[in-house]
Amino acid sequence: MAEILRVEHLKKNFSVPGDRGKKRSFSAVNDVSFSVERGGCFGLVGESGSGKTTTGRTVLRLTEPTAGRIFFDGTDITDADMRPYRRKMQIIFQNPAGSLDPKYQVGDVVSEGMRANGLYGSRAERLRRAADLLRQVGLSEDDLRRYPGEFSGGQQQRIGIARALAVDPSFIVCDEPVSALDVSLQAQIINLLKALQQERGLSYLFISHDMAVVRHMADRIGVLFRGCLVECGETMEVLSHPAHPYTRALIAAIPAADPDRAAAKIHALRPAAPAEAGEGCAYAARCPYAKEVCRLERPVEREIGPDHSCCCHLFS
Ligand SMILES: Nc1ncnc2c1ncn2[C@@H]1O[C@H](COP(=O)(O)OP(=O)(O)OP(=O)(O)O)[C@@H](O)[C@H]1O
Ligand SMILES: [Mg+2]
Structure with missing residues (x-):
């Protein structure tokens, strides 16, 4: 079997404080589907608050999903007793000091x-x-x-x-494993993770806000924006033919003249406006190409090439 992990229509809502002391539901991960190949590295990229950590933790059932299904090694683990799987599914955290x-x-x-x-x-x-x-x-x-x-x-x-x-383990969620490190150290840890992956045949879900880091590490990538997977596919294909306007903005932010700095800091882009509960595309308010339909209807995922999909009205 080619896949070690598959996630179908994953949703995670959190209950957060709303108006006048009431609670409201906040959608941190909204209908996300992807798969991780055995021995492969799937990079999940997106700005702060886009739902990367929530996705990673939910996949491991450290956070329970609101909806959707998670398959590990061919087994539906969405409602399973996780004890037999914990050992096979590990996590590396962003903040090494705080996690030891x-x-x-x-x-x-x-x-x-x-x-x-x-x-x-x-x-x-x-x-x-x-x-x-x-x-x-x-x-x-x-x-x-x-x-x-x-x-x-x-x-x-x-x-x-x-x-x-x-x-x-056979599968590791690497949640921003190099973000807390100096740029010179980032490459060392990335190379170590890559070498270990090859020696041990490991599969990674590699989370980063840094497109340049993901480009080095991942053979397939998914781009998250406000809990929605806006584009997904083989890394070189997505990077050379980015479709979604958000993916294009992320790639444009990679400093081409200074690739060693690996500093495509998505955080440097415009800060996310507070999430509003709209029906339309999550990116519409920021998108330079937004049309009427983008504000009214949520786009659906479309195949736009072999192992390349995009969720955008421009491609529907
Ligand atoms: N336990 C929680 N309760 C309420 N809201 C939460 C909880 N955990 C996360 N969130 C919210 O869900 C959204 C996604 O958070 P998440 O940590 O997954 O983002 P992220 O992409 O990992 O961001 P970063 O790059 O900053 O690590 C954020 O708006 C966050 O505030
Ligand atoms: Mg995070």
């Missing part, structure tokens, strides 16, 4: 998942295995007995990667 418990030695941080999953007989064996993992991510056995706070941001992210690998 400062009270525990690195050896215990890395091997905790092995213990919880009953892997390897003894603590000594788990620590031996943790030492191997630390070497694989570019740290050393001596680091087992140090504490997370004694490491730099890049080293902490390596520890986070070792921890995710410790339970031998």
